Amino acid sequence: MNKISRIGLAGALLAMALLAAACGGDSGTKLEGVAATVYDGKCADESDSSVTVYSGRSENLIKPVLDAFACESGTSVRVRWGSSTDLALLIETEGDRTDADVFISRSPGPVGFLESKGLLTSMDSSVLELVREDHRGGNGTWIGFSGRKRVLVHNVEVVPPSELPTSVFDLTDPEWKGRVAIPATNGSFVDWFTVFRDQYGNDVATQWLSDMVDNDARYYPNNVAIVEAAARGEIDVGLVNHYYNYRLAADAEAAGQEHLAANYDLSDEDIGSLLIITAATMTSNVSDREAAQDLIAYLLSPSVQQYFTRNTYEYPLAGGVEPNPVLPPLTALSIGSVDFDALGGGFETTEEIIQSSGILSQ
Numbered sequence: 001m002n003k004i005s006r007i008g009l010a011g012a013l014l015a016m017a018l019l020a021a022a023c024g025g026d027s028g029t030k031l032e033g034v035a036a037t038v039y040d041g042k043c044a045d046e047s048d049s050s051v052t053v054y055s056g057r058s059e060n061l062i063k064p065v066l067d068a069f070a071c072e073s074g075t076s077v078r079v080r081w082g083s084s085t086d087l088a089l090l091i092e093t094e095g096d097r098t099d100a101d102v103f104i105s106r107s108p109g110p111v112g113f114l115e116s117k118g119l120l121t122s123m124d125s126s127v128l129e130l131v132r133e134d135h136r137g138g139n140g141t142w143i144g145f146s147g148r149k150r151v152l153v154h155n156v157e158v159v160p161p162s163e164l165p166t167s168v169f170d171l172t173d174p175e176w177k178g179r180v181a182i183p184a185t186n187g188s189f190v191d192w193f194t195v196f197r198d199q200y201g202n203d204v205a206t207q208w209l210s211d212m213v214d215n216d217a218r219y220y221p222n223n224v225a226i227v228e229a230a231a232r233g234e235i236d237v238g239l240v241n242h243y244y245n246y247r248l249a250a251d252a253e254a255a256g257q258e259h260l261a262a263n264y265d266l267s268d269e270d271i272g273s274l275l276i277i278t279a280a281t282m283t284s285n286v287s288d289r290e291a292a293q294d295l296i297a298y299l300l301s302p303s304v305q306q307y308f309t310r311n312t313y314e315y316p317l318a319g320g321v322e323p324n325p326v327l328p329p330l331t332a333l334s335i336g337s338v339d340f341d342a343l344g345g346g347f348e349t350t351e352e353i354i355q356s357s358g359i360l361s362q
Contacts, residue, residue, distance in 0.1 A: 031071050038068035038307045047074040049291040054091065054100040056084025056187070057278060061312055062104060069298045075291050084110040084187055085347060091283060092117055101286045102295055107191040108279045109347045111142045121284045127293050130300040131317045135277055144277035145299040146308045147315035148241040149330065150192055151263040152272065155230045159237060164264050168239070168272035172211035180217045181226045181238035184359045188223065188241050188276060194350045196271050202353070209357045219362045224248070231261040239272065246313035246326060268331045275330065277317065 029043045030036065055062055059081050070077045080087070080100075088110035091098050098119075105111050114120050115137070122140035135144040154164060165171060171180050183189045197205040218235060220226045226238035227245050231252075245263050252259035266272040280296045282289070298304060305316040309324040316323060323330065354360075 029071075031067060033064070034311065035064040035067040035071070037311065038064055038303050039072045041072065043071040044074035046076065049074070049288055050076040050078065051101050051288060051291045051295050052078045052080070052099045053102045053104060053295070054080045054082070054087045055104045056082065056087050056106050056110065057104050065299065065304050065307065066295075068304070069295055073291075073294060073298075075294070077295070085190070085351075088113050091119060095119070096285050098283055098285050100283045101288065101292045103281050103283060105142075105279045105281070106187045107276050108137065108142055108144070109191045109194050111137070111279045111281050113347065114281070114283070115139065115141055119284055121282050121286060121289075123282060123293055123296065127297050127300075130297060130319075132319075135317050137279075137281075142279045142281040143296060143300070144279050144317050145296075146305075146312075147275045147277045147317060147330070148188065148243055149265075149315070150188075150272055150274045150276065151240060151242045151245075151265055152237050153227050153230050153240050153245050153261050154237045154264055155233050155235075156260050156262050158233060161262075161264055164237070166267045167270045168266065169208065171217075171237075172208065172215050174215070176215060176237075178216040178218070179236040180212065180215070181220050181229060181235045182212065182217050182359060183220050183222050183226055183238075183240065184354050184357075186222045189239070190347050190350050190354070191276050192239075192271075192274055193354065194346050195274055195276075197346065197350060197353075199271060202349075206353050206357070209353065209359065213358045213362060217359065217362060219359050227261055231259055233260070237264075241276070242327075243313035246324075265328065275315070278314075 030041070031039060031043070053066065066077050066079060069075065084105040084107070087103065088105070091100055091103065091114060103111065103114065111120070120141040123143065128136050128140055128143055131144055136142065152164060170176070193205065220229065220238070223240040223244040226235070226240050227248050229235045230238055231248065242263055245261055248261070249259045280299055282292045282296070286292050300318040302318070302321055305318045305321040308314045309316045309321070309327070313324055313327065315327065315330055
């Protein structure tokens with residue numbers, strides 16, 4: 001196992017104490033807070049069913065959905081939180097001793113890694129057919145449930161749209177020297193760069209990142225930090241997922257504050273406009289197959305899909321659910337067209353390239 005993977009695995013093992021339990025339904029009670037926007041009925045009687053979820057999606061985004069499922073179904077849900085990469089490595093280490101029934105990932109990348117290790121099982125067609133074919137795994141082992149588009153966020157006072165490039169390859173030009181921010185260690189960037197490598201080859205992708213470093217691209221740890229930096233004029237542009245700017249803009253509006261960052265879509269066919277989808281899968285060690293599939297199907301239910309697009313500004317993937325009207329029409333390149341089963345979750349090589357590029361010192 002390479003150095004980065006060992007570090008990630010250590011982080012996952014240190015997170016053992018983060019295993020939490022969301023109770024199954026307490027008959028007659030109702031949910032409160034954000035979870036109530038997903039399900040506002042009375043909780044069902046607690047059943048004998050239980051599901052253990054390893055979630056690579058953050059607690060603030062997915063816990064309301066898991067709470068709503070537990071309440072509505074009566075199934076007990078236990079959750080271990082962590083990064084998708086760390087949790088995938090943990091499942092590999094645990095093997096047939098893992099407690100994980102369902103793995104929720106920020107993308108199909110870590111899922112593809114587990115697929116390559118033979119640690120997943122296929123889902124029934126009734127679940128897989130909740131989304132179109134290019135938003136699920138070719139072997140039936142994973143299914144996508146929401147989409148996040150890669151965009152260029154910019155400060156509207158410093159850089160008007162007319163001056164922005166059409167491709168990420170333009171960002172290595174001298175005119176962008178010291179003006180571009182990259183969330184190089186963020187999971188979504190790792191996913192994106194893995195697809196970049198697949199589409200263009202290691203040499204081109206590695207050279208692009210090296211050229212960005214030579215062009216004084218600036219490192220930030222995550223998407224939120226980049227959007228905030230763009231809004232206050234600390235950086236001119238940054239590569240991020242689309243929904244962070246919508247969320248921060250909504251927060252600023254609610255507080256009566258000005259928000260000076262806006263999303264900019266690169267060319268539809270540019271790798272910088274990739275649509276990255278979240279993914280859910282069952283491990284081969286699943287203890288209650290029916291309950292696990294019920295949970296995965298719940299992620300594609302109308303109320304949950306509406307929650308994702310209304311509350312977190314993501315693109316819904318289930319048929320019949322319209323995106324939030326503030327979101328532009330989705331015409332971008334989709335990660336679903338990339339064969340992650342064949343890639344074997346190449347994020348490990350991606351992390352090695354990022355680590356050696358020097359971007360983390362910028």
